[in-house]
Amino acid sequence: MSAGPAASPPAGAPPRHLRARRALLVVVAVGMLTGVLAGLGRLGVGVAWGPRYALDHGPLLVLGAFGTVIALERAVALGQAWALAAPALGAAGAIAMLAGAPWAASLAVASTLALVVLNAAIVRRQAATFTWLMLLGSTLLTVGAVAWAGGRPVARAVPAWLGFFVLTIVAERLELSRLAPTPRWARRLLAALAVALAASTAAATLGAAHALRVAGVALAALAAWQLRFDLARHTVRRPGLPRFAASGVLAGAVWLLATGLLLAAREVPPAGPLHDAAVHGVLVGYVLSMVFAHAPIILPAVGRVTVRFTPLLYAPLAALHGGLALRVLGDLVGEPAWRRDGAIASALALALFALTVVGARVAASGRRRAGRG
Numbered sequence: 001m002s003a004g005p006a007a008s009p010p011a012g013a014p015p016r017h018l019r020a021r022r023a024l025l026v027v028v029a030v031g032m033l034t035g036v037l038a039g040l041g042r043l044g045v046g047v048a049w050g051p052r053y054a055l056d057h058g059p060l061l062v063l064g065a066f067g068t069v070i071a072l073e074r075a076v077a078l079g080q081a082w083a084l085a086a087p088a089l090g091a092a093g094a095i096a097m098l099a100g101a102p103w104a105a106s107l108a109v110a111s112t113l114a115l116v117v118l119n120a121a122i123v124r125r126q127a128a129t130f131t132w133l134m135l136l137g138s139t140l141l142t143v144g145a146v147a148w149a150g151g152r153p154v155a156r157a158v159p160a161w162l163g164f165f166v167l168t169i170v171a172e173r174l175e176l177s178r179l180a181p182t183p184r185w186a187r188r189l190l191a192a193l194a195v196a197l198a199a200s201t202a203a204a205t206l207g208a209a210h211a212l213r214v215a216g217v218a219l220a221a222l223a224a225w226q227l228r229f230d231l232a233r234h235t236v237r238r239p240g241l242p243r244f245a246a247s248g249v250l251a252g253a254v255w256l257l258a259t260g261l262l263l264a265a266r267e268v269p270p271a272g273p274l275h276d277a278a279v280h281g282v283l284v285g286y287v288l289s290m291v292f293a294h295a296p297i298i299l300p301a302v303g304r305v306t307v308r309f310t311p312l313l314y315a316p317l318a319a320l321h322g323g324l325a326l327r328v329l330g331d332l333v334g335e336p337a338w339r340r341d342g343a344i345a346s347a348l349a350l351a352l353f354a355l356t357v358v359g360a361r362v363a364a365s366g367r368r369r370a371g372r373g
Helices: 015-042 050-078 083-101 104-125 129-149 153-181 184-205 211-228 241-265 273-303 309-333 336-372
Strands: none
Touching: 015 050, 015 083, 015 336, 050 083, 050 104, 050 129, 050 153, 050 273, 083 104, 083 153, 104 129, 104 241, 129 184, 153 184, 153 211, 153 273, 184 211, 211 241, 241 309, 273 309, 273 336, 309 336
């Protein structure tokens, strides 16, 4: 999900590596689609083949899809052929999950360990706060994967996985914040809050009492930091893609703040409506909003696929957040139908986003051909 300089592909990348990266992106897309359909299946929506994967909804999305694409992005940033082992293992784990193979969890754990090694290599090359936070985040991903592979309920792995996503995004936004004047004390505060989040989410996965409430305080504080200091506060004033990306970043930070306050105020159980609201407040409201914001930058960097900005991209972004608002409201007032309808709206937002990106690319190609003619 990075949009920073480190995500730029090395000049003259060998074609075979580019083909491999695009093949991995195809696996990610299949895993993402199946994971979303599986999530709808968990809510009683019988969509295509989704319900058969309902139990693997979380691991398939976290480890098979998002973990793979983040590892691929980091591999491109490092620029070494061996680094592709991490996303390759993640893709293999996703395929194994889809096939119902008993060793899928072991492959998933191996992919997270490979990502730790990859991030350690990046730290060795550039020891900065944001690279250390990415390394810490990937360690949390491994903690959650080991818990899940060891037979613990997915809900026990979720806190560590949430910590992974938030730390990864925070690190990438910190990298970008070098382009904006940020007080030294604020950067140090961000690092301290990130470490507190890592410790509390790891403790929650290990079963420590009240650890999730501490994590909620850290999440809310990190969101407040982003709303105050993130580069998006400045780029939202610029037209075109910068404003769209900043809108996604700031909207995501609002959801992170709300979710953090919920976790800090209530003992959220490992299942039920409050759990659903908290988990999806982070994963949909924060993580997917960041994906929407950065996709026009990530895809060219990772797959050399040009994404043309169009104002139509605001439609799926609005649908994503509108659907989540309905889902969370349904959780809080006890209306399962609202939760289901909100989840459907968010899933449709993903489809609309993909169609909009493809449509903008096709339209741009048509204009170029017409110009040459």
